[in-house]
Amino acid sequence: LLALGATVLFAGERQIEGKxxxxxxxxxxxxxxxxxxxxxxxxxxxxxxxxxxxxxxxxDSPDYTCVLNTSRDHGRSWSAVQxxxxxxxxxxxxxxxxxxxxxxTLYMSYxxxxxxxxxxxxxxxxxSMDKGKTLSAPVGVSGRLAFQVRLTADPDRPKxxxxxxx
Numbered sequence: 001l002l003a004l005g006a007t008v009l010f011a012g013e014r015q016i017e018g019k020x021x022x023x024x025x026x027x028x029x030x031x032x033x034x035x036x037x038x039x040x041x042x043x044x045x046x047x048x049x050x051x052x053x054x055x056x057x058x059x060d061s062p063d064y065t066c067v068l069n070t071s072r073d074h075g076r077s078w079s080a081v082q083x084x085x086x087x088x089x090x091x092x093x094x095x096x097x098x099x100x101x102x103x104x105t106l107y108m109s110y111x112x113x114x115x116x117x118x119x120x121x122x123x124x125x126x127x128s129m130d131k132g133k134t135l136s137a138p139v140g141v142s143g144r145l146a147f148q149v150r151l152t153a154d155p156d157r158p159k160x161x162x163x164x165x166x
Contacts, residue, residue, distance in 0.1 A: 025055050025069045025078045037061040042097045047155065048104035050074065054132055056096035056108055064118065066093035066110045070132030081128070083110070084137055089121065090114060097151040103158035106132050109141075109151040120146050123163065 025041075028034030037060040046052035053071040055078070058064065068081040085093055092113035099107050106128040114121040123146045124138035142149075146165040154160035 023075050023078065026067065026080070035061060038067065040095075044098045044100050044106070046100045046104050046106070047102060048100075049131075052100075052104075052106075052131060054098045054100070054106055054108075056098040056110075058094055058096060064092040064094055064113060066096040066108075068096065068098065068108055068132075068135065070106070070128075072131060079133070081132060081135055083108070084126065084135060085112065086124065086138055086140070092118065094118070094120070095149050097149065099151045099153040099161070101153040101158050101161070102155055105129060105158070107151060107153060107161060108135060109149055109163060110138075111146060111149055120144060122146075123149050123165065125151070125161065125163075 024030050026038055028036055038057050041055050041057040044054045051072055051074045053075050056068045058066055066083045068083055069078040070081055071078050083093060085091060089112040094111045094113050096108060096110040101107060107125060109123060109125045111123055112121045121144060122140050123142035125141050126135040126138040128135050149163060149165040152162050
């Protein structure tokens, strides 16, 4: 998974594009022997510190899992963050999303899957209070059959999150 560090600003009809640094987010991004299938990334930038970025994505192979990587230098380097799966939920993590709250707190949502049909079991939200170095234990926020979960934070009210799903 590569993060393109392009910045786009709009001012009326004028568009200004920033320079891309094309930094590898995950360790296997440039390894042709890496068979992990990283996809469906979600990117968020801290509104309190524009150097802090977070990218979550799912990995479909060799098994379903979720990944979170954070940067504290505007994407020049990335650190993997452990995503905690609650006991009894199996190991399948799916459909991750990230958002920063108005106070700069990083939040991550994801769905756990169960059974041979990979049925959505529960929606979880975890947070980081240390600039994306670690995640808290997740909190269950919804029950079964939550598909296409998306997370966003209220830009004016710290600690207020919105989740949508089908």
